[in-house]
Amino acid sequence: MSFTRTHRHIVGISFGLLGCIFITLMGVFTLRADNQTDGVAAVYQGFRDGKCQSCHPAIWREWENSMHAKAWVDEIYQAAASQVPDRETKCDQCHAPQPILVTGVGKMPKLRDRDREAGVSCLVCHLDAHGAMHGPPASAETYFHANVTNPVHTDPTALCSTCHGQPSVPEHDQVSSFLSSKFAEKNQGCATCHMPVVTRLQSTASYESIKGRKHTWRGSRSVAQLRRAAGLQLEYETGKVSVKLQSKTGHVLPGGTLRTLILEVVLLTSEGIERWKQAVSISDDNENRLLPAERRTYTFDNVSATTGDTIKAALMYQLTPATPEAAWVLMAEASYVVP
Ligand code: HEC
Ligand code: HEC
Ligand code: HEC
Ligand code: HEC
Ligand code: HEC
Structure with a gap:
Protein backbone atom coordinates (compact mmCIF):
# COMPACT_ATOMS: atom_id res chain seq x y z
CA MET A 1 0.00 0.00 0.00
CA SER A 2 1.20 3.48 -0.78
CA PHE A 3 1.83 5.91 2.05
CA THR A 4 1.44 9.06 -0.01
CA ARG A 5 -1.85 7.99 -1.52
CA THR A 6 -3.47 7.28 1.80
CA HIS A 7 -1.85 10.34 3.41
CA ARG A 8 -3.15 12.66 0.73
CA HIS A 9 -6.55 11.10 0.99
CA ILE A 10 -6.90 11.44 4.71
CA VAL A 11 -5.73 15.05 4.64
CA GLY A 12 -8.09 15.53 1.70
CA ILE A 13 -11.07 14.69 3.82
CA SER A 14 -9.59 16.98 6.50
CA PHE A 15 -8.76 14.63 9.28
CA GLY A 16 -5.81 16.97 9.90
CA LEU A 17 -3.98 16.31 13.14
CA LEU A 18 -6.14 13.33 14.06
CA GLY A 19 -5.15 11.76 10.77
CA CYS A 20 -1.47 12.20 11.56
CA ILE A 21 -1.78 10.59 14.95
CA PHE A 22 -3.79 7.84 13.34
CA ILE A 23 -1.18 7.23 10.63
CA THR A 24 1.52 7.00 13.28
CA LEU A 25 -0.51 4.43 15.20
CA MET A 26 -1.28 2.50 12.04
CA GLY A 27 2.42 2.53 11.19
CA VAL A 28 3.01 0.69 14.43
CA PHE A 29 0.38 -1.87 13.48
CA THR A 30 1.89 -2.26 10.02
CA LEU A 31 5.32 -3.01 11.49
CA ARG A 32 3.78 -5.50 13.91
CA ALA A 33 1.82 -7.07 11.07
CA ASP A 34 5.08 -8.55 9.79
CA ASN A 35 4.56 -11.09 12.49
CA GLN A 36 1.42 -13.03 11.56
CA THR A 37 0.12 -13.69 15.04
CA ASP A 38 0.55 -10.03 16.01
CA GLY A 39 -1.30 -8.87 12.89
CA VAL A 40 -4.26 -11.07 13.69
CA ALA A 41 -4.14 -10.10 17.37
CA ALA A 42 -4.16 -6.40 16.42
CA VAL A 43 -7.25 -6.90 14.29
CA TYR A 44 -9.05 -8.75 17.10
CA GLN A 45 -8.11 -5.94 19.49
CA GLY A 46 -9.24 -3.36 16.92
CA PHE A 47 -12.61 -5.11 16.68
CA ARG A 48 -12.98 -4.97 20.49
CA ASP A 49 -11.89 -1.32 20.62
CA GLY A 50 -14.51 -0.24 18.08
CA LYS A 51 -12.13 0.38 15.16
CA CYS A 52 -14.19 -1.56 12.61
CA GLN A 53 -17.21 0.38 13.83
CA SER A 54 -15.51 3.78 13.50
CA CYS A 55 -14.32 3.24 9.90
CA HIS A 56 -17.35 1.19 8.74
CA PRO A 57 -20.23 2.81 10.68
CA ALA A 58 -23.01 1.96 8.21
CA ILE A 59 -22.08 -1.69 7.83
CA TRP A 60 -21.55 -1.97 11.57
CA ARG A 61 -25.05 -0.67 12.32
CA GLU A 62 -26.58 -3.15 9.91
CA TRP A 63 -24.62 -6.08 11.33
CA GLU A 64 -25.23 -5.05 14.93
CA ASN A 65 -28.98 -5.45 14.48
CA SER A 66 -28.70 -8.73 12.59
CA MET A 67 -29.10 -12.23 13.96
CA HIS A 68 -25.45 -12.84 13.07
CA ALA A 69 -24.40 -10.34 15.74
CA LYS A 70 -26.77 -12.05 18.17
CA ALA A 71 -25.95 -15.64 17.26
CA TRP A 72 -24.42 -16.25 20.70
CA VAL A 73 -26.42 -13.99 23.01
CA ASP A 74 -29.71 -15.04 21.36
CA GLU A 75 -31.87 -16.38 24.20
CA ILE A 76 -33.62 -18.91 21.97
CA TYR A 77 -30.23 -20.29 21.02
CA GLN A 78 -28.89 -20.35 24.58
CA ALA A 79 -32.01 -22.10 25.86
CA ALA A 80 -31.73 -24.79 23.18
CA ALA A 81 -27.96 -25.27 23.54
CA SER A 82 -28.20 -25.57 27.32
CA GLN A 83 -30.14 -28.81 26.77
CA VAL A 84 -27.25 -30.32 24.82
CA PRO A 85 -24.58 -31.94 27.05
CA ASP A 86 -21.77 -31.70 24.47
CA ARG A 87 -22.78 -28.31 23.07
CA GLU A 88 -19.15 -27.21 22.69
CA THR A 89 -18.59 -29.78 19.96
CA LYS A 90 -22.15 -30.02 18.61
CA CYS A 91 -23.52 -26.47 18.64
CA ASP A 92 -21.33 -23.59 19.75
CA GLN A 93 -18.86 -23.73 16.85
CA CYS A 94 -21.30 -22.06 14.42
CA HIS A 95 -22.81 -19.62 16.90
CA ALA A 96 -19.37 -18.19 17.97
CA PRO A 97 -16.95 -19.37 15.26
CA GLN A 98 -13.31 -18.67 14.53
CA PRO A 99 -12.73 -16.92 11.17
CA ILE A 100 -13.90 -19.34 8.50
CA LEU A 101 -11.27 -18.22 5.98
CA VAL A 102 -8.77 -19.61 8.49
CA THR A 103 -10.58 -22.82 9.46
CA GLY A 104 -11.72 -23.43 5.86
CA VAL A 105 -14.69 -22.26 3.79
CA GLY A 106 -17.13 -25.16 3.57
CA LYS A 107 -15.55 -26.96 6.53
CA MET A 108 -17.26 -27.28 9.89
CA PRO A 109 -16.37 -24.08 11.82
CA LYS A 110 -14.41 -24.18 15.10
CA LEU A 111 -15.40 -22.63 18.40
CA ARG A 112 -13.68 -19.37 19.45
CA ASP A 113 -12.07 -19.08 22.84
CA ARG A 114 -12.78 -15.35 23.28
CA ASP A 115 -15.43 -12.75 22.43
CA ARG A 116 -18.14 -15.34 22.03
CA GLU A 117 -20.82 -12.69 22.60
CA ALA A 118 -19.81 -11.15 19.22
CA GLY A 119 -21.45 -14.19 17.57
CA VAL A 120 -20.90 -14.32 13.81
CA SER A 121 -18.73 -11.19 13.77
CA CYS A 122 -17.08 -9.31 10.89
CA LEU A 123 -13.91 -11.31 11.50
CA VAL A 124 -15.73 -14.64 11.10
CA CYS A 125 -16.53 -13.87 7.46
CA HIS A 126 -13.65 -11.57 6.43
CA LEU A 127 -10.39 -12.15 8.35
CA ASP A 128 -7.60 -14.34 7.01
CA ALA A 129 -4.63 -15.88 8.85
CA HIS A 130 -2.44 -12.82 8.13
CA GLY A 131 -4.71 -10.06 9.42
CA ALA A 132 -6.03 -9.09 5.96
CA MET A 133 -9.71 -8.54 5.11
CA HIS A 134 -11.13 -10.48 2.18
CA GLY A 135 -14.15 -9.31 0.24
CA PRO A 136 -15.40 -8.02 -3.10
CA PRO A 137 -13.13 -5.58 -5.00
CA ALA A 138 -12.41 -2.53 -2.82
CA SER A 139 -12.03 1.09 -4.00
CA ALA A 140 -9.50 2.26 -1.39
CA GLU A 141 -6.74 1.02 0.86
CA THR A 142 -6.20 1.41 4.56
CA TYR A 143 -3.34 1.13 6.97
CA PHE A 144 -5.42 -0.81 9.41
CA HIS A 145 -5.80 -3.89 7.25
CA ALA A 146 -4.85 -5.10 3.80
CA ASN A 147 -7.73 -5.71 1.35
CA VAL A 148 -7.80 -8.96 -0.59
CA THR A 149 -10.35 -9.61 -3.35
CA ASN A 150 -11.78 -13.07 -2.81
CA PRO A 151 -14.37 -14.63 -5.17
CA VAL A 152 -15.81 -16.58 -2.23
CA HIS A 153 -17.67 -13.45 -1.05
CA THR A 154 -19.54 -13.00 -4.31
CA ASP A 155 -20.15 -16.72 -4.89
CA PRO A 156 -23.91 -17.50 -4.67
CA THR A 157 -23.60 -19.90 -1.71
CA ALA A 158 -19.97 -20.78 -0.83
CA LEU A 159 -19.55 -18.59 2.23
CA CYS A 160 -23.07 -19.09 3.60
CA SER A 161 -23.07 -22.86 3.16
CA THR A 162 -20.22 -23.12 5.67
CA CYS A 163 -22.91 -22.73 8.37
CA HIS A 164 -26.23 -22.90 6.49
CA GLY A 165 -25.47 -26.09 4.58
CA GLN A 166 -23.33 -28.50 6.63
CA PRO A 167 -24.31 -32.04 5.58
CA SER A 168 -24.06 -33.22 9.20
CA VAL A 169 -26.45 -30.49 10.43
CA PRO A 170 -29.61 -30.87 8.28
CA GLU A 171 -31.66 -28.83 10.81
CA HIS A 172 -29.85 -25.70 9.67
CA ASP A 173 -29.71 -26.33 5.94
CA GLN A 174 -31.15 -23.70 3.61
CA VAL A 175 -28.55 -24.35 0.92
CA SER A 176 -29.55 -27.81 -0.41
CA SER A 177 -33.12 -26.84 -1.27
CA PHE A 178 -31.85 -23.55 -2.72
CA LEU A 179 -29.43 -25.33 -5.05
CA SER A 180 -32.24 -27.29 -6.70
CA SER A 181 -34.37 -24.16 -7.18
CA LYS A 182 -34.99 -21.82 -10.11
CA PHE A 183 -33.19 -19.10 -8.14
CA ALA A 184 -29.94 -21.04 -8.36
CA GLU A 185 -30.53 -21.72 -12.07
CA LYS A 186 -30.84 -17.97 -12.61
CA ASN A 187 -27.49 -17.58 -10.87
CA GLN A 188 -28.97 -15.75 -7.90
CA GLY A 189 -27.57 -16.41 -4.45
CA CYS A 190 -28.38 -16.13 -0.78
CA ALA A 191 -27.34 -12.47 -0.94
CA THR A 192 -29.98 -11.69 -3.60
CA CYS A 193 -32.68 -11.76 -0.93
CA HIS A 194 -30.73 -11.41 2.31
CA MET A 195 -28.08 -8.78 1.43
CA PRO A 196 -29.77 -6.29 -0.93
CA VAL A 197 -27.48 -4.21 -3.17
CA VAL A 198 -26.64 -0.71 -1.94
CA THR A 199 -24.34 1.99 -3.37
CA ARG A 200 -22.42 3.84 -0.65
CA LEU A 201 -19.08 4.71 0.81
CA GLN A 202 -17.91 1.42 2.22
CA SER A 203 -15.93 3.19 4.92
CA THR A 204 -15.23 6.69 6.18
CA ALA A 205 -11.85 6.46 4.41
CA SER A 206 -13.26 5.37 1.02
CA TYR A 207 -12.49 7.33 -2.16
CA GLU A 208 -15.90 6.84 -3.81
CA SER A 209 -19.29 5.24 -3.39
CA ILE A 210 -19.37 1.77 -4.91
CA LYS A 211 -21.84 -1.08 -4.97
CA GLY A 212 -21.93 -3.19 -1.85
CA ARG A 213 -24.49 -5.26 -0.05
CA LYS A 214 -26.49 -4.59 3.08
CA HIS A 215 -25.35 -6.58 6.09
CA THR A 216 -28.86 -6.97 7.48
CA TRP A 217 -29.65 -10.62 6.69
CA ARG A 218 -33.36 -10.09 7.29
CA GLY A 219 -35.03 -13.41 7.81
CA SER A 220 -37.99 -14.65 9.75
CA ARG A 221 -37.99 -11.73 12.20
CA SER A 222 -38.68 -9.31 9.39
C1 HEC B 1 -23.19 -25.98 11.14
C2 HEC B 1 -23.38 -24.83 12.01
C3 HEC B 1 -24.35 -24.96 13.17
C4 HEC B 1 -24.32 -25.87 14.20
C5 HEC B 1 -23.31 -26.99 14.43
C6 HEC B 1 -25.44 -25.53 15.05
N1 HEC B 1 -26.11 -24.44 14.56
FE1 HEC B 1 -27.79 -23.60 15.36
N2 HEC B 1 -27.93 -22.37 13.78
C7 HEC B 1 -27.06 -22.36 12.71
C8 HEC B 1 -27.60 -21.53 11.67
C9 HEC B 1 -26.95 -21.28 10.33
C10 HEC B 1 -28.83 -21.02 12.15
C11 HEC B 1 -29.81 -20.10 11.42
C12 HEC B 1 -30.56 -20.87 10.36
C13 HEC B 1 -31.58 -21.82 10.87
O1 HEC B 1 -32.32 -21.50 11.80
O2 HEC B 1 -31.64 -22.92 10.29
C14 HEC B 1 -29.01 -21.56 13.49
C15 HEC B 1 -30.10 -21.29 14.31
C16 HEC B 1 -30.34 -21.91 15.51
C17 HEC B 1 -31.50 -21.67 16.34
C18 HEC B 1 -32.61 -20.70 16.08
C19 HEC B 1 -32.37 -19.48 16.90
C20 HEC B 1 -33.53 -18.52 16.87
O3 HEC B 1 -33.30 -17.39 17.34
O4 HEC B 1 -34.60 -18.84 16.44
C21 HEC B 1 -31.38 -22.50 17.43
C22 HEC B 1 -32.35 -22.64 18.59
C23 HEC B 1 -30.15 -23.26 17.26
N3 HEC B 1 -29.55 -22.86 16.10
C24 HEC B 1 -29.70 -24.21 18.14
C25 HEC B 1 -28.62 -25.04 17.90
C26 HEC B 1 -28.27 -26.15 18.76
C27 HEC B 1 -29.00 -26.54 20.03
C28 HEC B 1 -27.19 -26.74 18.20
C29 HEC B 1 -26.48 -28.00 18.66
C30 HEC B 1 -27.30 -29.17 18.78
C31 HEC B 1 -26.85 -25.98 17.00
N4 HEC B 1 -27.75 -24.95 16.86
C32 HEC B 1 -25.78 -26.27 16.17
C33 HEC B 1 -25.87 -23.04 12.60
C34 HEC B 1 -25.47 -24.08 13.41
C1 HEC C 1 -8.78 3.19 9.28
C2 HEC C 1 -10.05 2.81 8.77
C3 HEC C 1 -10.40 1.35 8.76
C4 HEC C 1 -10.47 0.50 9.83
C5 HEC C 1 -10.09 0.76 11.29
C6 HEC C 1 -11.04 -0.71 9.33
N1 HEC C 1 -11.25 -0.63 7.98
FE1 HEC C 1 -12.01 -2.02 6.77
N2 HEC C 1 -11.68 -0.88 5.15
C7 HEC C 1 -11.23 0.41 5.19
C8 HEC C 1 -11.16 0.94 3.83
C9 HEC C 1 -10.71 2.33 3.43
C10 HEC C 1 -11.59 -0.10 2.99
C11 HEC C 1 -11.77 -0.05 1.48
C12 HEC C 1 -13.16 0.56 1.29
C13 HEC C 1 -13.52 0.93 -0.11
O1 HEC C 1 -13.26 0.16 -1.03
O2 HEC C 1 -14.09 2.02 -0.28
C14 HEC C 1 -11.90 -1.22 3.85
C15 HEC C 1 -12.36 -2.43 3.39
C16 HEC C 1 -12.79 -3.46 4.20
C17 HEC C 1 -13.34 -4.69 3.73
C18 HEC C 1 -13.51 -5.11 2.28
C19 HEC C 1 -12.22 -5.76 1.83
C20 HEC C 1 -12.26 -6.13 0.37
O3 HEC C 1 -11.19 -6.30 -0.23
O4 HEC C 1 -13.36 -6.27 -0.17
C21 HEC C 1 -13.66 -5.42 4.83
C22 HEC C 1 -14.26 -6.80 4.83
C23 HEC C 1 -13.31 -4.65 5.99
N3 HEC C 1 -12.79 -3.46 5.57
C24 HEC C 1 -13.50 -5.06 7.28
C25 HEC C 1 -13.00 -4.40 8.39
C26 HEC C 1 -13.04 -4.93 9.72
C27 HEC C 1 -13.68 -6.23 10.12
C28 HEC C 1 -12.43 -4.02 10.52
C29 HEC C 1 -12.13 -4.14 12.00
C30 HEC C 1 -11.27 -5.26 12.36
C31 HEC C 1 -11.99 -2.93 9.69
N4 HEC C 1 -12.36 -3.18 8.39
C32 HEC C 1 -11.33 -1.80 10.12
C33 HEC C 1 -10.90 1.12 6.31
C34 HEC C 1 -10.85 0.63 7.60
C1 HEC D 1 -20.02 -18.75 10.48
C2 HEC D 1 -21.37 -19.22 10.35
C3 HEC D 1 -22.31 -18.47 9.45
C4 HEC D 1 -22.07 -18.00 8.16
C5 HEC D 1 -20.78 -18.08 7.36
C6 HEC D 1 -23.30 -17.42 7.72
N1 HEC D 1 -24.26 -17.51 8.71
FE1 HEC D 1 -26.18 -16.82 8.61
N2 HEC D 1 -26.49 -17.43 10.53
C7 HEC D 1 -25.58 -18.12 11.31
C8 HEC D 1 -26.17 -18.39 12.59
C9 HEC D 1 -25.51 -19.15 13.74
C10 HEC D 1 -27.47 -17.83 12.58
C11 HEC D 1 -28.54 -17.90 13.66
C12 HEC D 1 -28.44 -16.87 14.70
C13 HEC D 1 -29.54 -17.08 15.72
O1 HEC D 1 -30.72 -16.95 15.37
O2 HEC D 1 -29.21 -17.39 16.86
C14 HEC D 1 -27.63 -17.23 11.25
C15 HEC D 1 -28.78 -16.56 10.82
C16 HEC D 1 -29.01 -16.13 9.53
C17 HEC D 1 -30.25 -15.59 9.04
C18 HEC D 1 -31.53 -15.53 9.82
C19 HEC D 1 -31.89 -14.18 10.32
C20 HEC D 1 -33.26 -14.17 10.98
O3 HEC D 1 -33.63 -13.10 11.39
O4 HEC D 1 -33.96 -15.18 11.04
C21 HEC D 1 -30.07 -15.31 7.71
C22 HEC D 1 -31.11 -14.75 6.76
C23 HEC D 1 -28.71 -15.66 7.38
N3 HEC D 1 -28.09 -16.14 8.50
C24 HEC D 1 -28.17 -15.55 6.12
C25 HEC D 1 -26.82 -15.79 5.82
C26 HEC D 1 -26.22 -15.55 4.53
C27 HEC D 1 -26.96 -15.00 3.33
C28 HEC D 1 -24.92 -15.92 4.62
C29 HEC D 1 -23.84 -15.84 3.57
C30 HEC D 1 -23.55 -14.49 3.08
C31 HEC D 1 -24.69 -16.38 5.99
N4 HEC D 1 -25.87 -16.29 6.67
C32 HEC D 1 -23.48 -16.84 6.47
C33 HEC D 1 -24.32 -18.51 10.94
C34 HEC D 1 -23.69 -18.17 9.76
C1 HEC E 1 -35.84 -15.63 -3.31
C2 HEC E 1 -35.43 -15.06 -2.06
C3 HEC E 1 -34.55 -15.89 -1.14
C4 HEC E 1 -33.36 -16.51 -1.42
C5 HEC E 1 -32.64 -16.62 -2.76
C6 HEC E 1 -32.88 -17.04 -0.16
N1 HEC E 1 -33.77 -16.76 0.85
FE1 HEC E 1 -33.56 -17.18 2.80
N2 HEC E 1 -35.42 -16.45 3.20
C7 HEC E 1 -36.23 -15.85 2.26
C8 HEC E 1 -37.50 -15.52 2.89
C9 HEC E 1 -38.69 -14.86 2.21
C10 HEC E 1 -37.40 -15.93 4.24
C11 HEC E 1 -38.49 -15.83 5.33
C12 HEC E 1 -39.36 -17.07 5.35
C13 HEC E 1 -38.72 -18.26 6.00
O1 HEC E 1 -38.46 -18.22 7.19
O2 HEC E 1 -38.43 -19.24 5.31
C14 HEC E 1 -36.08 -16.50 4.40
C15 HEC E 1 -35.57 -16.99 5.57
C16 HEC E 1 -34.26 -17.40 5.75
C17 HEC E 1 -33.69 -17.77 7.02
C18 HEC E 1 -34.40 -17.74 8.35
C19 HEC E 1 -34.97 -19.06 8.67
C20 HEC E 1 -35.54 -19.12 10.05
O3 HEC E 1 -35.94 -20.18 10.48
O4 HEC E 1 -35.60 -18.10 10.73
C21 HEC E 1 -32.40 -18.16 6.78
C22 HEC E 1 -31.41 -18.65 7.80
C23 HEC E 1 -32.16 -18.02 5.37
N3 HEC E 1 -33.32 -17.56 4.77
C24 HEC E 1 -30.96 -18.32 4.74
C25 HEC E 1 -30.79 -18.33 3.36
C26 HEC E 1 -29.62 -18.86 2.69
C27 HEC E 1 -28.41 -19.44 3.40
C28 HEC E 1 -29.82 -18.72 1.35
C29 HEC E 1 -28.96 -19.21 0.21
C30 HEC E 1 -28.82 -20.66 0.11
C31 HEC E 1 -31.11 -18.08 1.19
N4 HEC E 1 -31.67 -17.87 2.43
C32 HEC E 1 -31.69 -17.74 -0.03
C33 HEC E 1 -35.94 -15.59 0.95
C34 HEC E 1 -34.80 -16.06 0.29
C1 HEC F 1 -21.97 -13.68 7.51
C2 HEC F 1 -20.81 -13.17 6.84
C3 HEC F 1 -20.47 -11.71 6.97
C4 HEC F 1 -20.34 -10.96 8.13
C5 HEC F 1 -20.63 -11.40 9.55
C6 HEC F 1 -19.88 -9.66 7.73
N1 HEC F 1 -19.75 -9.61 6.37
FE1 HEC F 1 -19.03 -8.05 5.28
N2 HEC F 1 -19.48 -9.04 3.57
C7 HEC F 1 -19.96 -10.33 3.48
C8 HEC F 1 -20.21 -10.66 2.09
C9 HEC F 1 -20.76 -11.97 1.56
C10 HEC F 1 -19.83 -9.52 1.34
C11 HEC F 1 -19.86 -9.37 -0.18
C12 HEC F 1 -21.13 -8.73 -0.65
C13 HEC F 1 -21.07 -8.50 -2.15
O1 HEC F 1 -21.41 -9.40 -2.89
O2 HEC F 1 -20.67 -7.41 -2.54
C14 HEC F 1 -19.36 -8.53 2.30
C15 HEC F 1 -18.87 -7.26 1.96
C16 HEC F 1 -18.27 -6.39 2.85
C17 HEC F 1 -17.63 -5.15 2.49
C18 HEC F 1 -17.53 -4.60 1.10
C19 HEC F 1 -18.64 -3.59 0.89
C20 HEC F 1 -20.03 -4.12 0.83
O3 HEC F 1 -20.95 -3.52 1.45
O4 HEC F 1 -20.28 -5.13 0.16
C21 HEC F 1 -17.17 -4.58 3.64
C22 HEC F 1 -16.44 -3.26 3.78
C23 HEC F 1 -17.55 -5.45 4.74
N3 HEC F 1 -18.21 -6.54 4.21
C24 HEC F 1 -17.30 -5.19 6.06
C25 HEC F 1 -17.87 -5.90 7.11
C26 HEC F 1 -17.86 -5.46 8.49
C27 HEC F 1 -17.20 -4.20 9.00
C28 HEC F 1 -18.55 -6.40 9.21
C29 HEC F 1 -18.91 -6.39 10.67
C30 HEC F 1 -19.58 -5.18 11.16
C31 HEC F 1 -18.94 -7.44 8.27
N4 HEC F 1 -18.55 -7.08 7.02
C32 HEC F 1 -19.62 -8.61 8.61
C33 HEC F 1 -20.17 -11.19 4.54
C34 HEC F 1 -20.12 -10.84 5.88
Missing part, protein backbone atom coordinates in the same frame (compact mmCIF):
# COMPACT_ATOMS: atom_id res chain seq x y z
CA VAL A 223 -42.36 -8.79 8.63
CA ALA A 224 -41.45 -7.43 5.16
CA GLN A 225 -39.46 -10.58 4.39
CA LEU A 226 -42.31 -12.81 5.59
CA ARG A 227 -44.85 -10.89 3.45
CA ARG A 228 -42.66 -11.67 0.44
CA ALA A 229 -42.34 -15.35 1.26
CA ALA A 230 -45.57 -16.78 -0.19
CA GLY A 231 -48.63 -16.05 -2.27
CA LEU A 232 -52.16 -17.15 -1.34
CA GLN A 233 -55.34 -17.45 -3.43
CA LEU A 234 -58.79 -18.44 -2.28
CA GLU A 235 -61.51 -20.07 -4.37
CA TYR A 236 -64.99 -21.27 -3.50
CA GLU A 237 -67.45 -23.39 -5.38
CA THR A 238 -70.51 -24.83 -3.72
CA GLY A 239 -69.40 -26.59 -0.58
CA LYS A 240 -65.71 -26.54 -1.44
CA VAL A 241 -62.97 -24.09 -0.44
CA SER A 242 -59.60 -24.25 -2.21
CA VAL A 243 -56.58 -22.37 -0.96
CA LYS A 244 -53.61 -22.17 -3.30
CA LEU A 245 -50.24 -21.45 -1.78
CA GLN A 246 -47.17 -20.55 -3.75
CA SER A 247 -43.75 -20.33 -2.17
CA LYS A 248 -41.62 -17.39 -3.27
CA THR A 249 -38.83 -18.26 -0.88
CA GLY A 250 -35.40 -19.35 -2.12
CA HIS A 251 -35.39 -22.51 -0.02
CA VAL A 252 -37.72 -24.70 2.02
CA LEU A 253 -40.49 -22.67 3.66
CA PRO A 254 -40.40 -22.22 6.58
CA GLY A 255 -36.61 -21.97 6.32
CA GLY A 256 -35.92 -23.12 9.87
CA THR A 257 -36.93 -26.26 11.73
CA LEU A 258 -38.28 -24.34 14.74
CA ARG A 259 -40.77 -22.41 12.63
CA THR A 260 -44.36 -23.28 11.66
CA LEU A 261 -46.68 -21.84 9.03
CA ILE A 262 -50.33 -21.95 9.98
CA LEU A 263 -52.95 -21.80 7.28
CA GLU A 264 -56.29 -20.91 8.83
CA VAL A 265 -59.60 -20.89 6.96
CA VAL A 266 -62.77 -19.57 8.58
CA LEU A 267 -66.37 -19.10 7.54
CA LEU A 268 -68.13 -16.08 9.02
CA THR A 269 -71.77 -15.10 8.79
CA SER A 270 -72.67 -11.59 7.68
CA GLU A 271 -72.92 -10.75 11.41
CA GLY A 272 -69.33 -11.89 11.83
CA ILE A 273 -70.13 -15.07 13.76
CA GLU A 274 -67.71 -17.91 13.14
CA ARG A 275 -69.48 -20.94 11.74
CA TRP A 276 -66.64 -23.14 10.65
CA LYS A 277 -62.86 -23.17 11.00
CA GLN A 278 -60.02 -25.35 9.85
CA ALA A 279 -56.23 -25.04 10.24
CA VAL A 280 -53.20 -26.74 8.70
CA SER A 281 -49.66 -26.62 10.09
CA ILE A 282 -46.68 -26.64 7.77
CA SER A 283 -43.34 -27.42 9.39
CA ASP A 284 -40.31 -29.67 9.41
CA ASP A 285 -41.93 -31.76 12.17
CA ASN A 286 -44.92 -32.36 9.90
CA GLU A 287 -42.59 -33.11 6.98
CA ASN A 288 -44.61 -30.82 4.73
CA ARG A 289 -42.46 -27.73 4.22
CA LEU A 290 -42.94 -26.05 0.83
CA LEU A 291 -40.10 -26.36 -1.66
CA PRO A 292 -38.88 -23.26 -3.53
CA ALA A 293 -41.54 -22.12 -6.07
CA GLU A 294 -43.81 -24.99 -5.02
CA ARG A 295 -47.53 -24.49 -5.61
CA ARG A 296 -49.81 -26.45 -3.31
CA THR A 297 -53.58 -26.50 -3.03
CA TYR A 298 -55.44 -27.31 0.17
CA THR A 299 -59.10 -28.16 -0.30
CA PHE A 300 -61.81 -28.20 2.35
CA ASP A 301 -65.04 -29.99 1.54
CA ASN A 302 -68.54 -29.82 3.04
CA VAL A 303 -68.32 -26.11 3.81
CA SER A 304 -71.94 -25.05 3.87
CA ALA A 305 -71.81 -21.35 3.14
CA THR A 306 -74.84 -19.26 2.29
CA THR A 307 -75.28 -15.93 0.52
CA GLY A 308 -73.59 -13.10 2.41
CA ASP A 309 -71.17 -15.35 4.30
CA THR A 310 -67.48 -14.52 4.16
CA ILE A 311 -64.71 -17.08 3.78
CA LYS A 312 -61.32 -15.94 4.97
CA ALA A 313 -57.92 -17.60 4.58
CA ALA A 314 -54.81 -16.44 6.42
CA LEU A 315 -51.25 -17.71 6.32
CA MET A 316 -49.37 -17.02 9.55
CA TYR A 317 -45.85 -17.51 10.84
CA GLN A 318 -45.07 -18.88 14.28
CA LEU A 319 -41.45 -18.25 15.30
CA THR A 320 -41.13 -21.05 17.86
CA PRO A 321 -43.59 -23.53 19.38
CA ALA A 322 -43.75 -21.21 22.42
CA THR A 323 -44.82 -18.15 20.40
CA PRO A 324 -48.42 -17.29 21.44
CA GLU A 325 -51.07 -16.85 18.74
CA ALA A 326 -51.22 -13.09 19.36
CA ALA A 327 -47.61 -12.84 18.16
CA TRP A 328 -47.97 -14.87 14.96
CA VAL A 329 -47.10 -12.80 11.89
CA LEU A 330 -49.62 -12.50 9.07
CA MET A 331 -47.86 -13.44 5.80
CA ALA A 332 -50.77 -13.40 3.35
CA GLU A 333 -54.57 -13.38 3.41
CA ALA A 334 -57.57 -13.47 1.13
CA SER A 335 -61.32 -13.39 1.57
CA TYR A 336 -64.39 -14.18 -0.48
CA VAL A 337 -68.01 -13.13 0.03
CA VAL A 338 -70.50 -15.77 -1.11
CA PRO A 339 -72.78 -14.14 -3.73
